[in-house]
Amino acid sequence: MRKIVVASDSFKGSLSSVDVALGAEKGIYEVYPSCQVVKVNVADGGEGTVDAVVEALNGKKVRINVSNPIGEPVEAEYGIAGDTAIIEMAAASGLPLLTLEQRNPWVTSTYGTGEMILDALNRGCRRFLVGIGGSATNDAGTGMLQALGFRFYDKNGEMIQDCCGGRLGDIARIDDSNVSEAVRNAVFTVACDVDTPFCGPEGAAYVFAPQKGADADMVRRLDEGMASFAEVVNAKYNLDIVPIEGAGAAGGMGGAFRAFLNATLKKGIDMVLDAISFDAMIAGADLVVTGEGKVDFQTAKGKTAAGVLARAKRVGIPVVAIGGCVEMCDSLEQMGFAGIYPILEEKVPLEIAMEHDFASANVTRTITRVLSQMK
DSSP: OOEEEEEEOOBTTTBOHHHHHHHHHHHHHHHOTTOEEEEEEOOOSSTTHHHHHHHHTTOEEEEEEEEOTTSOEEEEEEEEETTEEEEETHHHHBGGGSOGGGOOTTTOOOHHHHHHHHHHHHTTOOEEEEEOOSBOOOSTTHHHHHHTTOEEEOTTSOBOSSOSGGGGGGOOEEEOTTOOHHHHHOEEEEEOOOOOOSSSTTSHHHHHGGGGTOOHHHHHHHHHHHHHHHHHHHHHHSOOOTTSTTTTHHHHHHHHHHHHHOOEEEOHHHHHHHHTTHHHHTTTOSEEEEEEEEESGGGGGTOHHHHHHHHHHHTTOOEEEEEEEEOOOHHHHTSOOSEEEESOSSOOOHHHHTOHHHHHHHHHHHHHHHHHHHO
16 A cells, blocks of 8 residues: 555544554554555544644644633633634533533523634634534523624613523624624634534423533523524524524524524534545545544444545545444444454453553554555
């Protein structure tokens, strides 16, 4: 083989995407010493997305102070590559930023995510890649929008200062007259891997709010607020966001990005692969190696390995997948991988299996074995 591309997600808690690629590279050189190995750091729009895109585009990271979901200061990191900002909303508005006692989607806000976007705009960014997984919020993005200059008023004409899930039902009017041209002209692509509608029995509140600290009564009230807000949005922008697939992602952030910022909602892995020009990277390759910590039925639903496979299949390049753990099922078998391989040959204690050097050596051994068999 003359060219092999390694494009794996991280094995969470064990190996980063870069670590997996380095381990695979060693295995490739064992069998094909003169092979060109292209190592690509990839992610599916969630954790690791900033690192993947920043590295591929030779960008940089920026750390700033913003508001966390309950308004307390937190240091958040995002990436910049040229005029493109790469943001994970969880850095400012994520559930892990709160203790169990603090989790309450009635009061949490995405204001900090808006502060990150505003900072990037002030640094000259006009294109945005945004991952919206892991949110602690159900405010339909109103906190973010407030930070970007949108204003929300209640039925008495009073401006709502504390945009959050509990205030959605109070919103009667939207004022976007103070929104800057920079915001209006920015181009947003949002990683959205769920098809959750904005509200209703299958919507944001009912599906995700319980994970964020809501009891049954709060879920009902949050959903009522979402439905009311959707009507106000429709009246303002002539767009019914309720049935849009992904509008309910991250407590309604998907709908906010679509309605207010004209964003494109994409599968996370496709957003990343497009951003790093992955199709050009694999041109002329004889094989692509991908993987993730656990390869199972969820892989077929659009995770990293599935996205990489789809791109390679378009141009007839075989793909092998490796995983820290592999649970075969019909959907995996039907995907079209040239092979799926666990990196462990026998059961070992979890703490040993996830140890960095042990896992890396197993990646190398697995790739050496697989390529030797293929040869």
